[in-house]
Amino acid sequence: TQTCSVSEKRAMNPFLELLLFLATLIYSYLEAFVKLFVPVKRKSVSGELVLITGAGHGVGRATAFEFAKRHSRLVLWDINKHGVEDTAAECERLGATVQAFVVDCSKREEIYSAAEKVKKEIGDISILVNNAGVITAADLLSTQDHQVERMFEVNILAHIWTTRAFLPAMMNNNHGHVVTVASAAGHLVTSYMVAYCSSKFAAVGFHKALTEELSTLGKDGVKTTCLCPVFINTGFVKNPSTRLGKILEVEEVVEALMEGILTNQKMVFVPSHLSIVIMIHFLQLSILSRELDHSTG
Incomplete structure (x- = not known):
């Protein structure tokens, strides 16, 4: 009888998971439907001191423009002097107060040094956009050691160093926002x-763990947002392709990111249906795992 009971539970679990998935799916569609008619409250970022890493190009640059249009004060970091200065000049043309810094986000000492300079000379950062990222597209054995190290140094370790530098003031004031620019590759893998992918899985995990920790500490005024787009047409990858849909343009990604920040969304997928794809993927993995357990039990 006990064996039969265990088998029944094993058989029921995939069914219950399917029900949970369907309930989540229905909730997501209902939420989207309601938002069509009930405007979502958006917070003001006017006057906020915003630091954006990787601001000399792509998503970082476009995000800086959006904050400038909303009258934020900007601190821009990038390893490329020409790129970050061009971004700063355009933000100033849009009416924003801007300070630009040349910072190599693969180096912890440079991050901490620049952070101290920002805090002493400009003030406490209230919105941190961890956007800097690097990518090398090659099979694992062809990827060189220094390329692996740099991806982890920039794509996740830099997030940790910048957050450690600026989070204390946010927590003291119980006011702020930490933005993690990750990727769909932090949920789904590709050859x-x-x-x-490993570095982006780490970035997603960092966001989730930080969100949980802030909640545990009662710092409900410090918000978090994680951006997870599919591949973006930024020029870093030649002829990019993805089985998840069309290659995205920078503007549509930044539009979704800004909406996520202004409405305090914890996870922003671009395109939005990617969240459904990920739920289906994990449901399939869960069912497969149950079947393997059952066959070997």
Whole structure:
């Protein structure tokens, strides 16, 4: 009888998981439907001191423009002097107060040094956008050691160093926002990007763990947002392709990111249906795991 009971439970689990998935799916569609008619409250970022890493190009640059249009004060970091200065000049043309710094986010000492300079000379950062990222597209054995190290140094360790530098003031004031620019590759994997996917899984995990820790500490005024787009047309990858849909343009990704920040969304997928794809993927893995357990039990 006991064996039969265990078998029944094993058989029921995939069914219960399917029901949970369907309930989540229905909730997501209902939420989207309601948002069509009930405007979502958006917070003001006017006057907030915003630091954006990787601001000399792509998503970082476009995000800086959006904050400038909303009258935020900006601190821009990038390893490329020409790129970050161009971004700063455009933000100033849009009416924002801007300070630009050349910072190599693969180096912890440079991050901490620049952070101290920002805090002493400009003030406490209230919105941190961890956007800097690097990518090498190659199979694992062809990816060189220094390329693996740099992806982890920039794509996740830099997030930790910048957050450690600026989070204390946010927590003291119980006010702020930490933005993690990750990737769909932090949820779903693809060939020829083992190290990159690994670093982005780490970035997603960092966001989730930080969100949980802030909640445990009662710092409900410090918000978190994680951006997870599929591949973006930024020029870093030649002829990019993805089985998850069309290659995204920077503007549509930044539009979704800003909406996520202004409405305090914890996870932003671009395209939005990617969240459904990920739920189906994990449901399939869960069912497969149950079947394997059952066959070997």
